[in-house]
C-alpha cells in the first residue's frame with residue numbers, strides 16, 4: 001500500500017529534505033546578495049537605479065531605436081527611472097517568441113500629499129496618502145524613513161533619504177495610549193487608525209521668536225539648509241514614507257528573512273540575478289521590473305503601459321520580426337509573491353491548496369477573488385509547460401491559491417501580460433504577513449524562485 005501511495009499520490013516534501021550541501025551554500029550566498037539589494041531598494045525608483053547600474057556593470061547597454069543586435073547581446077530600457085525591462089538576445093529569432101519573467105518593485109507605503117507640511121499644537125507633521133493595500137494600524141509606532149526625490153523650482157533634482165543611517169533620526173506615526181483607548185478598542189481594525197491619522201511627526205522645537213507656525217518654519221529651514229528646497233517644491237516631488245531598517249535574518253535557525261517590501265522585490269531580484277551572467281539563451285530572455293502593481297498596474301510605468309511594446313518592438317525591428325508574432329509565441333512567468341500558510345490564521349486558507357514556507361517556488365494557476373474574478377487563470381497546457389520546465393531543471397515547486405474561496409484574494413500583472421496574447425502563469429515566493437511593514441520569506445523559497453526564473457529563461 002505504501003508503494004502504491006508513493007506512486008499515485010501527490011505528496012510535496014519540505015525542501016530541506018532534498019537540499020544538497022552545495023545548494024545550501026549557494027542559497028546562503030544568494031540570500032546575502034538579496035538582502036544587500038533590499039537595503040538599497042526600498043522604492044521602485046531605488047530598485048530601478050540599482051538595476052541600471054548593476055546591469056551596466058555586467059555588460060548591458062541602453063537600448064535605442066535602430067540598434068543592431070546579435071545573439072548574446074544584453075540590453076535594457078530604463079522607463080523614466082521608475083521601471084526597467086532587460087533582455088539577453090537569444091540564438092533563435094524573436095519570431096519564435098521570448099521567455100519573459102515579470103515582477104514589480106513597488107510596495108505598499110505612505111506617500112506624502114502634494115502639500116504635506118503642517119503644524120498642529122506645536123508639532124510639525126507630514127500629511128500622507130497611503131499607497132497600495134495596508135492595515136493602517138500596523139504603520140503606527142514603528143521606525144519610519146523618508147525616501148524620494150524633489151525637483152526644485154529651477155529644475156534641479158535632489159535625492160532625499162532620512163532614517164536609514166544609524167546616525168539619522170527616524171520618523172514616526174503615533175497611536176493612542178492604551179490607558180485612554182476604551183473607545184478606540186471597540187472600533188473595527190480598519191478604523192483603529194484611519195487614513196487621515198497617518199500623519200508623520202517631524203519635530204517639536206519652535207524657532208526663537210514671535211509668531212505662528214514656528215515649529216513648521218524650523219522644519220522647513222532644516223530642509224532648506226540641507227536640500228535647498230522650499231515648501232512649494234513638495235508639489236514636484238515623489239517623497240514616500242517606508243519602514244526604516246535593513247533586511248534581517250529571522251529565527252534562531254536563521255531560515256527566514258524579514259524585510260520591508262519582499263512583495264515583490266523578492267521576485268524582482270530572483271529575475272535579475274540569473275540574467276546578469278547569462279550566456280546565449282535559445283529564446284530571447286526578457287526581465288520586467290514593473291511599477292504601480294500595487295495600485296492596479298496603471299500609469300506610464302505600470303504593466304498596462306505601452307512602454308513594454310516600445311521596448312519589445314525595438315528588439316523585433318532589429319530582426320525584421322512582427323511584434324504580434326513575437327508575443328503570440330512568447331511565455332511569461334508572472335513572478336509575484338503569494339500567501340504562505342500561517343498556522344496562526346489557519347481558518348483563512350484551504351490547507352490542501354495553500355503554499356507553505358520551505359516547499360519551493362509557488363505556482364498559482366489563478367489569483368483573483370469571488371469566482372476567480374480578475375484572474376488570468378492559466379490553461380492546463382501552460383501549467384503543463386511550467387511543470388515540465390521546472391522538473392527538468394530540478395527546481396522545487398508547489399501549488400498555491402490565495403486563501404479560502406470567498407475569503408478575499410489578490411491580483412498580479414498576469415492578466416495584463418495575457419491580454420497581449422502571451423501565455424502567462426503566476427508563480428513566486430510564499431510570504432508570511434504580506435503587505436505588513438515587515439514581511440517574512442524563507443531563504444529556501446527565495447533561492448528556488450531564482451532557479452525557477454533561470455529555468456524559464458533557458459527553456
Ligand code: MN
Pocket residue numbers: 104263264293336337
Ligand atoms: Mn505583488
Ligand code: MN
Pocket residue numbers: 263294435
Ligand atoms: Mn502586493
